Amino acid sequence: MEPTEVLPIVAIVSIVTVEFGGHALLRFITTDSGRLGAFRERFFRAGHAHAGVLLVLSLVYLLYLPRAGFPDGLEWLCGGILLAGVLAQSGGFFLHLAVGEEGRRSSGTLLTRTGALLLGGALVALAAGLVRAAGS
Template sequence: MLELTDAARITAGVVLLTVVAIESGGWFLVKVVTGRVPATAFQTSFFRAGHAHAGVLVILGLLCVVLTEATDLAGGWRWLAATGVLMAAILLPAGFFLSAVGDGRTSPSRAVLLLPAGAAVLAAGVVTLAVGLLAAG
């Protein structure tokens, strides 16, 4: 049986609860694509991208929490490996959703700057975890 640290177990439990929020985002998206919530083509595409990134990154983030337990990483490196993808799961969807909010918006707001920030955190997290796994004794 896999033994998780208390921190990993608690993190995984909290992250699983966020699936309900992602599910409600899916309900919102259904309203958008069925025309019950008015949205421009730009907004619809950004809302879809935000929802997709949230779901995929939460799943990958949970995997990273578990895989970090198989490394010898410590301190900030361990934190980055375990939670970098989860931080990206906040930043990237927020960048898509927040930059598309507003009646009739056809181009992103300045919140689009969350996208490169999220991409950087995502890359840092997965590279740190990969190095940690490859270096584990």
């Protein structure tokens, strides 16, 4: 199978997990009010929101990826880096919620920043491929 056939399936299935996370967040807020605390609730929301938005971005990215004219191996690499970036950036918020402290950096902060770099790299690679393909 082609990377642009497999990776969108991964992204769509991942969106289902984000929906479950939204349900869990709603339950925490409405029935277990105060259980998370303001700090943890803020990072739960941030992780959840980033995951949802970035997974939708990944679906758009994967629609444009074939237009870049990359070989399959490079498509797998770019798509994999993009999805790893989504997981790292949103996962970093959840990690910080678990191990972090208010106003301090943690391994979650590092993971979130690493995710941003991965996402940026994947986006720049796609943009470069699209520019190259348009000039051909």
